[in-house]
Amino acid sequence: MTDIAHSVASDISGGAELSRSLKSRHVSMIAIGGIIGAGLFVGSSTTIHAAGPAAVFSFAIAGFIILLVMRMLSEMAIALEGVQTFPDFARAGLGHLPGFLSGWLYWYFWVVVVAIEAIAGAQIIHGWFPGIPELAIGIALMAVLTAVNLMSARAYGEFEFWFSSIKVAAIIVFILLCAAWAFGFTSGSGATFINLTQHGG
Template sequence: MSNEKQGFARTLSHRHVAMIALGGTIGTGLFLGAGSSISKAGPAILLVYIITGLFVFAMMRALGELLISDDSKPVFIDFMTQYLGKKAGFVLGWTYWIGWIVIAMTELTAIGTYMHYWFPDMPTWPWELAFLVALYLVNIIAVKAFGEAEFWFSMIKIIAICAMIGTGLILALGHVKTSMGTTEFSTLWSHGLVANHGNTLLAAFQMAFFSFLGVEFVGVTAAETKDPLQTIPRAINSIVFRILVFYIGALSAIMIIQPWTNYKAGESPFVQVFSGIGIQSAAAIINFVVLTAAASAINSAFFTTGRMLYSLAGPKSRFGRLDRNHIPRAAINLSTLIVGLSVVVNYFFPTDAFNLISSTASAAFLIIYMALMVTHLVYKKQVKEGNVSGTKMFKLPFSPWSDYLTIIFLGLIFILMLITKATMFTTILSIIWIVFLAIVAQIKIKD
């Protein structure tokens, strides 16, 4: 089906897509969760992120090759339906949809918590409702409005990271004394290179991987991107460089300014560092950054779930239609109503209940990523057999070996989650969810 028949408007520019791709790799995991990662790995966390980043890049190159082969598909799950079958597409499509719904619900709950920092005497639900309505309006006005919102959400995160890197360089080059001691580059390695004798290093891989959840989101924007044959490859190819700059740079700066042994799990290292050098409003600044990160996640969730539901529903359903602004408004409306239930549910269930479900969704994303690599393998086989036309301009390097290695890496992360006490239950829940959908697909769908 051509993009013209679908009626999508190509209004997302390279500037939008580049920032969407970058924003998908930078979440609250870096700003709030880096302390836990550092405490588990020490300076070895840099190597963990480099290795994980390379496999994420391989996955994105595979996704990019699929997108370039047919840029009219509204969501990348459509490639899974084409190459793995309708049943697999059904299971993976609804898993991806519900995964983003749950992420949006948990992030909406988090927004209430972040606003509580400034307004402790005010209930959280009005803030949650206000953000819900504002981001819904952004998504139904025009695709370009969504792109602009994501651009500035990502820019705020980048400014915070650049501030951390710049602070580390200035303090280290000037050998500046702070409340944490004299800042030296050698602080990075002078307290050892691996935490806990390497006993918790594997857990750091799991945490690093989940920092990148959502990186595939750029694959949902292809059908609404200007010049996708140029824009998508440029955005994907920039991911590795940006991972090195923003993750490796920020984490290095954090461990140069203050010995890595001083960081504690559950405390933001950004707040610790900025507070330690005398910035009294550090906690408020980082609270604002994570607030925008949560808003960005909800914004992305509305965009993704709308397109996903549009694709799953089909043209005969009201949810499979576009409005005059070339937006699947009905699909976005339903997704927004479901996400909005979190405002009501928060009255009856603790936040921990949402965190539990969110972790289950995160584990399910691993299955989707592995399925993406399998889809790429099937696609390459189809190209080799002459059943579909391939692309010469943007290929996954070293395929099929890079496909196999990425699947093995993702599989090991999944196994690690399955045998780790903290994530075992949620991982089993994700398996049950997949099995349930597979049974439904077997009953309802005929390939």
């Protein structure tokens, strides 16, 4: 390890720890819920509509890159005892400036994503309740997200656990419905995988 890595690890390991009120089920569903956002339902449909079957390859390449990054982070987590956040990993491996930038870029990412998630959620809910303006729905969603994040870590963990469970259940239902259609159980014309190559893809 470099001198910076040693200093970062020693600085962090010597500090006081916060109390741990989240259970493993909370942490697991927070991770899954963070992966499954409104972009999966809204953004993927736009990408598939624009690119066709090529979107599958794009998602696969992006997923492989993310897998590599997570493998690297896991190796650093084992090698650097006491370091627990990725800005500290960047600081230990690349220097103080990359660590500083990655922390603030992460903050900026969530500032933007929360607004995008609220807009996407407002579009979806507006489709169900067209009488309610999208702006009002978006503001209500932002208020709920803010209120949840201001609660205790345990309350946030419970909220995220149950709402992530709803998202996971919805995705499983979508997969089963699409599989039933693609294999010809509910489609009138039999299996529909041929549409990947015919009619322009």
